[in-house]
Amino acid sequence: MTVGGLDSAPGERIFFFDIDNCLYSPELCVHLLIKERIYEFGRGIGMDAATVVETCTSYYKDYGLTVRGLINHHGVDVAAFNDKVDGSLPLESVIKPDPALREMILSIKTRRWAFTNAGFEHASRVLKCLQVDDLFEGITYCDYAEPDFPCKPERRAYEKAMKESGAKDVRLCYFADDSASNVEAATEFGWTSVLVSKQPPVASKAADLHIKTIHDLPLVLPQLFT
Template sequence: MTQSPEPAFFAHVTDWVFDLDNTLYPHHTNLFSQIDVKMTAYVSELLQLPREEARKLQKELYLEYGTTLKGLMERHQIDSDDFLNKVHDIDYSWLKPDPALGEAIKALPGRKFIFTNGDRGHAERTARELGILDHFDDIFDIVAAGLTPKPAPETYDRFLALHHIAGPNAVMFEDLARNLIVPKALGMKTVLIVPNNFEPTFSEIWERDPAFDDSVDFVTDDLAAFLWTIVNPGQP
């Protein structure tokens, strides 16, 4: 489903901010699930835990610290570069070019950013595979965030200050409602990207967060169609 936006609602927007994983590509794409498996394997090897125990701990760290990486750094002082390199060593060929999304992003008036809890290399490889990398002005990754992930308020402040963005002039697209709480409070418009027909893949079931829906202005399961309604209203 897609809530059709009124173009006038976005007429003031000069900065378009997109999460990466499960936002710029569909939930059903076998990409983030690969990263998820790699993170479980990393925890298992690091702490010599059986896979199921490692996965349970991985999710606990995610919920407490915002990312598995942050939790492992706080509790076990791991090397962030080693973690990021290993969990992003995945097969990107599952991604297919998305010309419709690329044209819609290109047509948006103003600057466009990727704001991700992953690293820049992963974001670049993903966006390049989708055929949309050249449409973005910059990528703000977990390293630029000082390894402090969304939804920490200081991370959004750091992003906005770096690019001289005023919250009321921006919109953020995210697949996790909890990551839209701070943008909403900063005056940004917020759009939640959901799985097609609200059917989550196995790796997303554990991270559903309906309690934060008050931070969401719009919901869509088709980002390209949503954007195209804004840039080309009245057209099919």
């Protein structure tokens, strides 16, 4: 697996898959484990214990990722954040191999690329836990050490994914994500988007298509599986 530098042949379709809460169920509550560790990290760097939750929540809303706010306002050490937050998560005991997911991804007749707001190590661990890490050509991820790194739903994050994957034509790009805002941005960018959520889209422009779980992808895009 690579993290960029590929080139796509003209007319070649590519499917971008989000990872967290998309390839596995949000009912596993990994996002809650992440939040707990972020709050603990915040308290550890001296943030007010009484307002750390409110502050971290505001950073997430303002910057797309809490870690971006922590970097901008607290000058956090990225290596320490990775170690104490992502690195401390018990992913291997929470996320189990998913044979049905593997079969579905294997059967799609497009190039396959992972596209996440997580860091590389976290994304790689999740894919390995699911036993699908060998099915993707590469990962577009957030490099926390990069100044002002882009993240979904910013347009430059989608541009980065196209550049790293070598995709040339937005009309040949497909995308699945559990976040309505991320999917809406992809739709506006020109990709064919799929919202993966048990809740229906709140706005008609949020997604081209909607499924409850990623396993249902063949039901809404059968042309990619034949």
